[in-house]
Every structure is written in C-alpha cells, then in structure tokens.
Amino acid sequence: MGSYTHQQLEEFLSPCDIAVVGASPNNQWFGNILKNALKAGFGGQFYPVNPRVDEVQGIRAFRTISDLPDGKIDLAILLVKSSIVLETLEKLRKKGITNVLLVSSGFAETGEEGWHMQNRLRQYCTEHCIVLMGPNCLGFINLLEGVSAFCGGMVEGKLIPGAVGVVGQSGGTSEAILTKILKKSVGVSLYLTTGNEAMLTAEDCMEYLVYDESTRIITCFIEEFRDIDKLRQVAFEAARRKIPVIILKIGRSVKGRNAAASHTGALAGNDNIVDGLFKQLGIIRVETIEELAETAAIFSRCRLPKGKSLGICTLSGGLCGLYADLCEKYGIELPSLQEKTIQRLGGLLPEFARPDNPLDVTGSGFLQGLNEIVRSMLEDENLDIIAPIFIPPQDKDDPARFLNESYMSLIDMVEKPVIPIIFREMTDYAEKYLYDKGLYFIEDPDIGLKAVSHLIEYAEFLRHRA
C-alpha cells in the first residue's frame, strides 16, 4: 500500500465508536449521519461534540474533545469550519484519536489560500501519522460490516451488501452512482468518498478494494488522478485477480476540466492520455452514471464470454435492424449462423421466417415457446453470447411467463452468457423475477449493448494478458 497500510484502512473503515466534532442541531449533517447509520444497521455509537449544547438529536453531547471517554473513540468525523480544523486535529491527537473523516469544505477547491491550508493539513497528518479522509467529502459506508460514517442525504434505496466497490471524489455524484447501482439490485461492498484527497486518494481506495477479498468489481467517479503509478499497480493487480475496474472520469471537455478544478481542486489532465492509459491497463471507461451502473450490473450477473459474437433473437424485424446498427456502433459482432443452426431453425420457425442473426422469430414463430430456438443458438459455435427476447409478465399468471420460462432451464447448462433482451415495457414482477435468477438483462438497447461491449472488451483484455 501507499501511505497507509491495508490494516490501517481496515480499522479506519470499521469503527465502533465515532465522535462527531461540530455536530449541531442547527444543520442537517448529524441528522444525516444518524439516518445513514440506521439504514446501514450500524451497531456502534456516536459521540457528538459541541461546546454549546447538552445533546444533539437526543444523543448526549460532549462540550469538548477532552471530555470524550478515553481510549474509546475509533474515528472522529469533523464538521467544523476549515479555519479551526488544524487545532481540532491537534486536540484529537492528544486524545489519541488519529482516524479522521474530514467533511468540512473550504480548502483547495476555493483557491490559492485554501490550497495552502490544505498543504499545511497534509503536512500535519503526514508528520503525526493521521489517517485522513477528505476534506470536502461525505464519508463512507461499509455495507459488508454494517458501518456508516456518512453525512450525505441523497442515497436512496435499500443498502444491499455485495461485491461492487464504489469510490467517488465527488460526494453528490457518487451518491447518485450508489443509488443507481442499488436500484439495479446490485450489492455493494464499500462506498467511499474522498473529496479533495489531502491524504487518502481514490487510488488508495481502489487499492484497498483490490485486496479486500470481498470486492469483485470496482467502480469509480474520478475528476483527477493524483498518483498514476499507483493507478497502474492497482490496475495490474486487479487484472491479475480478474476484478474489472470501471471508471467514470470527467474532463473530456475543457469546461468539464474547469468544473473539476473548482470542485475538488483537481487538475484533470489531458483526456487522450487517459483514454490510452485506460486501454493499456484494461480499465473500462464509461461516460455517464447510468452507464456505470449498467456496466456494474452486467459484470455482477454475467460470465465472461469467449469472444465478441452475439446472437440475438427477437420478434420484430424492425428491432433486428435497430439492434444490428447498435451492435456495429459498439463493435459487437453479429456473425451468420452455422449451417446446422439454419437447418434446425428452418424446422422450428414459420415458413416465411428467415433464419438469420439477429433472428426475427416473427409474430407467430414463438407461440410454442423459445426453448428449441434458444437451444439451437446456444449450440451454434459461431456465437459467444445469446440475447433472447423476454416479454415482461405483469404477474405470475401472465401467459408471457411461459415464453420466457421455456428457455430458462437452458441457461445453467452452458457456459455462454445468456442475456434476455426486454420486449415491451418492463414490469416490477419481471424485474424481480430476473434479479432473483441472477440474470443481467437489456432494457434500453443503447446502454445495454454498450455494457455488453464492455463485457466483451474486458474478456478480450484478460485473454490477451494471459
């Protein structure tokens, strides 16, 4: 690890007793912290510190840091003004508290003066071995351990523990990312925001996730890399462990780079270099929050394909053309079917249907179920991934269930990824059905096929590496 050891960070991310310096009844921060902790199932305790009150949100407050119980506090969350951060760190250190989550803003993101203040902060933490997250961040949620030291108010949905790590330099944006991932019923291991990164960087967090033995997919929102060497090492080790790294890196545009600078004081760098570096390191670059969540979902639920050839089966000729255009846009191959498959499909489809890829089974071609059609495609050696039509049932009595279930039993019989492609509007029932089966599915073909292309490219990267 870089400046911090894995064990240091492990301790930092699993506190039981958390002081909250600057907790106040006059703003939302402490309330947010409590709400998030409740949601995460946190079993530990909070110790608000405020010189003017006896309690905050019904929890006993301490007037000063020195009043805190000795040797008990694992982590301090700082909500105080930037001008008194250094003296507060000093008081914490005297109390033996060296794990600090610094939420306060007013550092490098505000200009030159703040930049100097942040440098002094860094120097202090380095000299005194303080583990510091922030400033200008929202904290973290350790979903696997049920620990939350997070003061954002925008994460929505149930916190599902799982295998996706989420790192964000921007608090607000990463809250949206976490929300979108959870909304897809994809579980998250750790969610970490790093803000201005006076000490702990996104690269450090990625490194931690690569080695934590629980995270299988890493996602990041990045405004600026601070340590390209570490990024290289992390990406190399991630590839060795077959852990895909998915990054939304802003700054393609000049305006985007400026926004990054005034936000977390980042210098966003030349974007073409980022593209080249990512390609070399096998890092998957995405362009939007939606694409990031979609890509996390496909890696969570899909085996890696052996090649880049997709077989699609739908029941609208118009959609065949639409899908074909999108596949070409994203570099997904739609090879011709093998002769034996054409023969078999000839016997299965109505006379006027033409066995091809994409395959239009036609309106009357699927009435007896898709079992044999999907089986023929699964056994076609030209195809590496199969995307069969899925018509979302409204409920368990909907006849559409039959169509879909006709091929579900085949899915575990083969190593090829099977990705249902939704025809008609999605229903809650169907969504749950597919989630329960652990299947990734394509709802919006543009973003869905882009995610498929990421899966293909990553599998190819690992093959070339081996």
Added chain:
Amino acid sequence: MGSYTHQQLEEFLSPCDIAVVGASPNNQWFGNILKNALKAGFGGQFYPVNPRVDEVQGIRAFRTISDLPDGKIDLAILLVKSSIVLETLEKLRKKGITNVLLVSSGFAETGEEGWHMQNRLRQYCTEHCIVLMGPNCLGFINLLEGVSAFCGGMVEGKLIPGAVGVVGQSGGTSEAILTKILKKSVGVSLYLTTGNEAMLTAEDCMEYLVYDESTRIITCFIEEFRDIDKLRQVAFEAARRKIPVIILKIGRSVKGRNAAASHTGALAGNDNIVDGLFKQLGIIRVETIEELAETAAIFSRCRLPKGKSLGICTLSGGLCGLYADLCEKYGIELPSLQEKTIQRLGGLLPEFARPDNPLDVTGSGFLQGLNEIVRSMLEDENLDIIAPIFIPPQDKDDPARFLNESYMSLIDMVEKPVIPIIFREMTDYAEKYLYDKGLYFIEDPDIGLKAVSHLIEYAEFLRHRA
C-alpha cells in the same frame, strides 16, 4: 398529394363501419382489433367475415363478403392468406369497398415469389383505385377521432390524443415507439403502420400529417424510403409550417440493412446519403426508440431557443463536469456568465461557491430557494436555455417542493426555454407535477442533453432557412 388525395386518406382514416375479412376465433387478431378499438373509444361497428362461423368474439359474423350490408362498409381489414388476397379484393370491389387495410404477410418480405405477388397487388390497386395500407402491417389508430383499425397486441398505456404523429414501417417496433411516447404523457394525433407499402408509403403518411392541421410533430420509423422526391417535398412543407420531422432510420450497418431487406422487403440504401439528405432537409435523425420518444417530448413541451447556449445550475460539482462533457459531445455551448450575473450570484451564493456555468450552487447554496439564482441566469444575455436543478418530491408535503417551486413562477415570464434537470431518482409525484406544468425535463442526462441538441439544431435550421 401523390397517388392518393388528402380527402381519400382522411376518409380511409375515419371509418365508422369496418369489415374484418378472415376474423377468426382461432387466433388473436380480431380480439386485438376489438381491444384496441375499445381503448381508442371507437364508436363504430365491426363486421367479421368468416365462411365457417356465425359469430366471432360475440359479434355477428357474415359468411361471405357479398352478405355484408350494401353501401355501409367504410373500410375492410384483411387477415386472409396472401394467396387469396387478390380474389378477396375483387369481391370487396364488387361490393363497393375500396378502402383496404391489408394485414396479411407473405409478400415481398418472403423473397422473389412474394415480390411478384406484391407487384400484381399494386397493379390491381392502381387500376381499380383502391386505397391500400400494407401488406404486412398492423393498421392504424386515429387518436384524435377515437378510431382504431389496429390488430397489434403490444401498445401499452392510455391512448392520449395530442399533436405527435407516429408513422412506422415496422409494426412491432412502432408499437414500442407509440408506447414510449405515451409513457411520457405526450399525446398522439395519428399512429400509422405501413408494412411493405405496396401502395401507401411512409412518405404519403408523413405528407398527410403535415397537412392535417392537428399534427405539430412528426415521428417515423423507417427501414427504406420509397420516394425521395416526396420526402423532400414533405420536409420542405414541414419546415415551412415549423413542424419538426424526427426519423429513426435503420440501416447504418450492413447487418441492419440486411435485416430491413428480409423484414419489409426494403432496400435500405447508402447510409451517408441519408445523413446528408436529412441535414439538408432539417430532418432530425435519432438512433433509438428511447431517443425518438425523448425528442418528441422535448419538441412537445419546449419553446425553440434563440441560440445554442445552455446555462446549467446544479448542486454537485461532479455533475457540473459530467454535464459539461456531455454538452461538448452534443455540440451544446456552455458560455461564461455575464459579468452582471457573476456579481449577482456572488451575493446569493455561499462564499466558497464560484459563479460559473455549469453553476454549482453547492450543498448549502440553495437553502433559501433558487428563485433569484434562476432569475439571474434567465436574465443573462449569454444564455439561450436554462436547466435548473429539480429535486423530485415524494408527495405534496415533501420540503423538496419548495426548492423547485421557488423558480416555477419565472418560467412563463420569459421566452427562454427552462428545462428542469432532475437530481436524485424521479418520483411518480414529481413526474406528474412536471407533466401538469407542461414542462420537459431531463432525467437521464445523456439522452436528455442529446434531445436538447436536437431542439437547438432544429431552431438553427429554421433560422437559416428564414
């Protein structure tokens, strides 16, 4: 008009008494027709024709076409096998029925023999002045008149009458298009499917919509144009009337063109020529069904901007960068704010916030409402469109309402389009709130900003034309 007059088509699309030749209790077609008619509020009557039964779906059937009441039938829907279509047309003609919706497939889309059959069909219709929609189509819904002669089973949602015309060469795909448009609470005037287009073409339908005085936006799904000259004329007249034409034309890829050929017997042509032609004619080209619906929605709910400059206001610095990258991708300008705006914002925002575009009002910058912030941006002469943050409330008591409503009163005071940009997950309440206000909003920034770019480009096209 081309082969048919406007009046001929107007009559074709407003029947009261509809014969359904080949209506059968053994398949879903007639049931679908009835369901769709019920949904459309059709006040007319159906006359099933079937040589073997007395009734279909509880409706009295006629054994032969000659048994149908004389002089009463306005339209015949044909569901019979392709091999007996010609003789059926002859019987209908003898009965004085010359408006025919031919649903049956088995023509040009099946290969050479079908192609010849379709040519004979065309010849017959031309000789005998038959108005023919199809073959291999699903029919139409006239939402403004409450008339439906439509046998598809996949259109979902309430049929909302409105100003968007929908034309599709592919039945299944256009059903998905209509569904997605309606799901955005955008109303539709006429929905027309043309299939193989032996006679009536998509160009004819577009022409009809341009002149029908109710349609203000035209959307199409196209596999192949049959009549580029007519397309030019239609686009020219549409531009004169300021009716945007939005087309999803497949066939960018070789596979996509092949799919089109085997689907409706189309020759999809060279795609670069299509791009150039569209640009010249001011036709808006979209790539997916989702983008088509999004673009129809923005044109339904937004004024045309005076230029291509967007002002964004949000509360996450990370999102500022993300939006800036997407704006550059889609050619939307994000100019600097005027000096007067920077001054005004300086007084409105917290000290550490930097007045810029995109504007990060910061977490504490919006607590007193966005009214003055949005007003400053609206009065900035550098900006043509304003996209202020909108936090979706869960219900009418949600405090988030205050933030959004703080700027709603400004919207009608200016000519500039105001496009709320959603922060956090959308709620049903918020969706309805924005629909009721008649506002377009950006939910997914990628597709939303792409739609904004279409709005900008179309406005520019009209300015250059003038």
